Amino acid sequence: MGRIIAVVNQKGGVGKTATAVNLSAALAIAERKTLLIDIDPQANTTRSLGFDADPERASLYDALTLSVTFEEVRQSVPNLPYLTLIPADSNLVGVEVELIQTAGREQRLKDLLEPLRRRYQEILIDCPPSLNLLTLNALTAADSVLVPVQCEYLALEGISQLMETLTLVREGLNPELAIQGVVMTMYDDRTNLSRQVVDEVREVLGDQVYKTVIPRNIRLAEAPSHGKPIFLYDSRSRGAQAYFDLAEEFVNEEKGVGQGAPQPDPANTAAEPGIESGREPGSDAGNDERPGGTGHRPHRPEPGSTP
Numbered sequence: 001m002g003r004i005i006a007v008v009n010q011k012g013g014v015g016k017t018a019t020a021v022n023l024s025a026a027l028a029i030a031e032r033k034t035l036l037i038d039i040d041p042q043a044n045t046t047r048s049l050g051f052d053a054d055p056e057r058a059s060l061y062d063a064l065t066l067s068v069t070f071e072e073v074r075q076s077v078p079n080l081p082y083l084t085l086i087p088a089d090s091n092l093v094g095v096e097v098e099l100i101q102t103a104g105r106e107q108r109l110k111d112l113l114e115p116l117r118r119r120y121q122e123i124l125i126d127c128p129p130s131l132n133l134l135t136l137n138a139l140t141a142a143d144s145v146l147v148p149v150q151c152e153y154l155a156l157e158g159i160s161q162l163m164e165t166l167t168l169v170r171e172g173l174n175p176e177l178a179i180q181g182v183v184m185t186m187y188d189d190r191t192n193l194s195r196q197v198v199d200e201v202r203e204v205l206g207d208q209v210y211k212t213v214i215p216r217n218i219r220l221a222e223a224p225s226h227g228k229p230i231f232l233y234d235s236r237s238r239g240a241q242a243y244f245d246l247a248e249e250f251v252n253e254e255k256g257v258g259q260g261a262p263q264p265d266p267a268n269t270a271a272e273p274g275i276e277s278g279r280e281p282g283s284d285a286g287n288d289e290r291p292g293g294t295g296h297r298p299h300r301p302e303p304g305s306t307p
């Protein structure tokens, strides 16, 4: 059964979309069947994968308002056969108003996604930077949240606001909602501030913070305008390496969670060349000064080489 993870932070511009897109792409390259849902009317995830946000085409809006089925909305992502997108468009802004009188309006996405757990191993939802009905739908549907936090002044304040929101959601809509992890983004190794912020956040949140830190990397900023995830734009960039490392942590933690010893799953074990078995021990990872990085470079499978 697949897991559902909301990529969330009410703060704008912290790297939610970059993380949702590139983590999903890394998981797909590792042959994990991945569904990426764009629930932000800005439709940045949709555009970052090369789709236009045409309001005439069926989108998540139509699925949430029940006028079309999932099958009619889903899009295959070019060169990433294991990745499927549910696109957004500006119509999503209207969901709040349209569902205002509807009972169970926070459950719409959950109802849509539950049957899809059988078909996808990973379901990621890219949230808008606000706490509205769309975000509440994501938090109600999700098993856990993945929180990108930008390495900047007042990062902890932003996190504590988000934690309060999660507490409220647990009290009302989704008692089981867990924290998958916090990922520090846009780390700039030329500044002390970035280092201080990472140290501070780790001190407070400990293990909840991923070891992998995403560097500020120009290639990550450029990739969306080419409509490609980083691996199809510049697979040798530091940004690509960081998102592969994050995917590796992300997959490994799933195996450990709540099951005691990791259970080998015959369906999955052969399916993770990029993440599980493709490490190159003794590689030159030490040259790359990613703070707290995992210290190894997984083999990068050729995107698009999968069936």
Ligand SMILES: Nc1ncnc2c1ncn2[C@@H]1O[C@H](COP(=O)(O)OP(=O)(O)OP(=O)(O)O)[C@@H](O)[C@H]1O
Pocket (backbone or CB within 6 Å): 011, 012, 013, 014, 015, 016, 017, 018, 019, 040, 042, 044, 127, 128, 129, 185, 186, 187, 214, 215, 216, 217, 218, 220, 221, 222, 224, 239
């Ligand atoms: N690690 C990075 N290095 C350099 N630029 C980045 C990085 N991550 C994201 N960016 C750029 O920073 C900007 C904001 O990132 P992104 O859109 O992922 O944030 P967001 O949290 O999704 O924003 P919003 O809250 O508006 O949805 C984008 O222009 C993106 O290309």
Ligand SMILES: [Mg+2]
Pocket (backbone or CB within 6 Å): 016, 017, 018, 040, 044, 045, 126, 127, 128
């Ligand atoms: Mg975004």
